[in-house]
Amino acid sequence: MSANETPSPQPVYVYGVVRAGGRLAFDEAGVAGRPLELIEHDGVAAVVSDFPAEDFRVRRSDLHAHLRSVERTFEQATVAPCPFGTVIGSREQVESHFLGPRRDELERLLEQLEGHVQMNVKAEYDEQAVLADLVAGDREIGRLRERTKALGAAAYYENIRLGELIASRLAARREADAAEIEAVLAAAAAAAVPEPADAGQLLVFKGSFLVARDALPEFDRTLDGLAERPPRELRFEATGPLPPIAFATLEPEGAAWA
Amino acid sequence: MAVAQRGTASNYLQRAPSPSGLAEVLDVILDKGLVIDAYVRVSVIGIEVLTIDARIVIASVDTYLRFAEAVNRLDLSQTESAGIDELRSGGSKEKTKGALEGAKEAITPGRKDKQRSR
Numbered sequence: 001m002s003a004n005e006t007p008s009p010q011p012v013y014v015y016g017v018v019r020a021g022g023r024l025a026f027d028e029a030g031v032a033g034r035p036l037e038l039i040e041h042d043g044v045a046a047v048v049s050d051f052p053a054e055d056f057r058v059r060r061s062d063l064h065a066h067l068r069s070v071e072r073t074f075e076q077a078t079v080a081p082c083p084f085g086t087v088i089g090s091r092e093q094v095e096s097h098f099l100g101p102r103r104d105e106l107e108r109l110l111e112q113l114e115g116h117v118q119m120n121v122k123a124e125y126d127e128q129a130v131l132a133d134l135v136a137g138d139r140e141i142g143r144l145r146e147r148t149k150a151l152g153a154a155a156y157y158e159n160i161r162l163g164e165l166i167a168s169r170l171a172a173r174r175e176a177d178a179a180e181i182e183a184v185l186a187a188a189a190a191a192a193v194p195e196p197a198d199a200g201q202l203l204v205f206k207g208s209f210l211v212a213r214d215a216l217p218e219f220d221r222t223l224d225g226l227a228e229r230p231p232r233e234l235r236f237e238a239t240g241p242l243p244p245i246a247f248a249t250l251e252p253e254g255a256a257w258a
Numbered sequence: 259m260a261v262a263q264r265g266t267a268s269n270y271l272q273r274a275p276s277p278s279g280l281a282e283v284l285d286v287i288l289d290k291g292l293v294i295d296a297y298v299r300v301s302v303i304g305i306e307v308l309t310i311d312a313r314i315v316i317a318s319v320d321t322y323l324r325f326a327e328a329v330n331r332l333d334l335s336q337t338e339s340a341g342i343d344e345l346r347s348g349g350s351k352e353k354t355k356g357a358l359e360g361a362k363e364a365i366t367p368g369r370k371d372k373q374r375s376r
Contacts, residue, residue, distance in 0.1 A: 063283050084287040098294050163326035227270035236271040248292040
């Protein structure tokens with residue numbers, strides 16, 4: 001805006017899209033400490049801040065600033081958030097290459113997201129509880145376990161076999177539990193995005209759910225019900241209400257500009 | 259020690275309004291959301307390290323042996339929390355180590371491309 005003599009345009013960091021015309025208050029700085037502002041175009045608007053293109057190194061504070069900015073926007077308006085690290089070459093391009101060509105889709109998306117929040121849910125096995133439950137009902141494991149106990153220190157290969165057997169039982173149980181958690185929670189939500197939960201032996205389920213604000217108490221009760229269900233070998237974590245980050249998707253449109 | 263005889267929600271379910279740890283924040287804001295065709299992706303050097311540990315799969319003899327040991331120590335008539343807790347803290351250390359090693363491998367190959375401009 002002020003005297004900018006460099007010929008290259010100012011790139012902007014994009015946090016997300018809202019409807020134009022809203023009066024949003026941004027009291028905190030965004031990524032790289034720059035203030036947030038709106039670029040409006042024909043009914044939709046991008047929440048942006050100037051981006052220092054040269055020699056930018058992401059800092060931990062930038063990650064928090066991104067999330068806080070999206071959350072702050074979400075508190076005041078329906079927002080379709082962008083992933084961390086979204087930068088467009090110039091203000092003009094935000095309008096000409098993004099808001100303009102995708103206007104209708106963005107409006108539809110905002111309509112879908114309106115009045116909804118995202119809940120992230122993670123479920124992990126309590127190791128002791130799940131192993132006790134697995135062993136209790138399994139003859140094969142029981143037999144192997146007697147052998148390893150009897151053999152003591154000499155049971156190296158038996159121990160590997162035992163562990164392998166447990167790992168495979170655990171995998172089967174995890175698959176069944178993950179499917180059930182997803183189904184039960186999805187029934188209380190408007191949409192679900194499960195994530196592949198192959199990360200380590202005890203993680204059972206991880207996913208995001210889009211929940212209508214007035215359906216949140218029901219979703220919470222459903223979650224409580226799952227967590228309380230015997231044999232209570234699962235430990236749940238629920239984060240939210242969050243902005244609907246995982247649900248802000250448009251169809252890819254490769255040929256839109258080149 | 260007494261593993262929650264009367265399970266209130268808090269024993270099996272933890273709630274947080276917003277992610278606080280770095281790994282959790284990354285989990286929420288990285289690779290999710292509105293992808294714009296006309297964009298330049300900022301490089302996130304050094305950040306991969308923290309996301310990897312959530313994605314790494316540890317399936318090895320070590321893991322099997324750890325399970326076996328845990329199960330061998332289980333007393334089915336009653337729970338011996340002390341022994342298992344000890345074992346678990348040891349196990350998680352192992353896990354972290356493995357994750358960090360994996361992460362190192364994952365980030366070494368040319369993450370230099372600062373910005374991919376189109």
